[in-house]
Amino acid sequence: MIHPVQCRCGAFRARLEGRGPHNRVICYCADCQAFARALDKASETLDSQGGTEVVQVMQSRLRLEQGEEHLAVLRLSESGMLRWYAACCATPIGNTMFNPRMSFIGLVHTCLDPARMDTDFGPGVAVANVKSALGEPKPQTRGFLGVLVRLVWIMASGYIRGSWRGSPLFDESGSPRAIPRTLTAEELANARRNP
Numbered sequence: 001m002i003h004p005v006q007c008r009c010g011a012f013r014a015r016l017e018g019r020g021p022h023n024r025v026i027c028y029c030a031d032c033q034a035f036a037r038a039l040d041k042a043s044e045t046l047d048s049q050g051g052t053e054v055v056q057v058m059q060s061r062l063r064l065e066q067g068e069e070h071l072a073v074l075r076l077s078e079s080g081m082l083r084w085y086a087a088c089c090a091t092p093i094g095n096t097m098f099n100p101r102m103s104f105i106g107l108v109h110t111c112l113d114p115a116r117m118d119t120d121f122g123p124g125v126a127v128a129n130v131k132s133a134l135g136e137p138k139p140q141t142r143g144f145l146g147v148l149v150r151l152v153w154i155m156a157s158g159y160i161r162g163s164w165r166g167s168p169l170f171d172e173s174g175s176p177r178a179i180p181r182t183l184t185a186e187e188l189a190n191a192r193r194n195p
Contacts, residue, residue, distance in 0.1 A: 003120045005062065005093070005111050007086030008044075012067035012093075014168075016057060016107070021154050023056040023147045024121045027106075028139065029129035032095075034076055034191035035083045038183060039090040045110050050134040050194075052092075054106035055121050056151055058158050059096065060166035062105060071169075073180040076188055082176055084169065086111075100174045103164035104154045134194060 005014040032052040036045035045052055064071075072087040084093040084105075092108040109117070126143030133139050158164040169177055183191065 001120055003116060004113050005107065007067070007070065007089050007091035007093070007111060009086075009089040009091075011088040012070045012086040012091070013065040015063050015065060016061050017063055018061050020058055020061060021150045021157070022121060023126065023150050023154075024053070024117070024124065025056070025126040025128050025143070025147050026051040026053050026139075027128050028052075028131075028133040030132040030192060031076055031080070032129075033132065034188065035074065035092060035095075037193075038074060038076075038187065038191040039085055039092060041090055041092060041110065045092055045108065048135075049139060050132065051127075051139070053109040053125065054095070055109070055112065055117075056104050056106045056147075056154065058154050058163060059100075059103045059105045059169060060158065060163040062168055064168045068168075068177070071178045073176055073178045075180045075182040076191070078182055080182075082169075082180055084178075096169060098176075100167055100170040101159050101164050102155050103158035103167060104151060105169070 001019050003016040028051045033050045036042045070086045070088040072085055074083045082096045091110055093111050095106040126147045127139050128144050130138045130141050
């Protein structure tokens with residue numbers, strides 16, 4: 001399987017190769033919402049209740065093709081996840097941990113092919129972190145245990161096999177290939193403000 005990964009303007013392109021354990025989940029957490037708002041991409045990224053659909057896979061399956069210079073990283077706080085995006089058009093790409101040995105990436109649906117989501121990742125979509133969802137009634141949590149088990153499997157197998165070293169997002173020293181920018185307190189407060 002080869003699934004295209006690209007920004008909205010097409011300057012950044014990558015592909016997801018092969019098959020393996022993955023999760024397809026809609027996350028309603030406040031941090032995913034803040035990321036979309038910080039990039040001014042809430043209308044394209046979030047559903048009506050603030051959910052972001054992500055596909056979690058092993059980073060080593062990701063292959064960069066063009067526009068690596070457009071990769072940028074945002075952190076909501078000094079200890080927050082690395083939130084990758086294409087700076088050329090502010091398209092959210094995915095979320096990773098700062099430690100490259102925790103080798104998953106949650107690819108945001110905005111960089112994936114919507115016509116191939118069911119074919120390549122299956123029709124089952126889990127729902128998580130519903131307490132932060134906007135409005136009432138809140139969505140119902142679905143498939144969380146399966147997501148957790150598969151995520152642990154993705155990270156454990158990447159660590160044991162050493163495939164975490166094959167991530168295109170970190171260099172040989174384990175540093176992110178783009179220098180993370182942490183939001184200021186004011187920027188974070190604005191990003192957390194519900195519309």
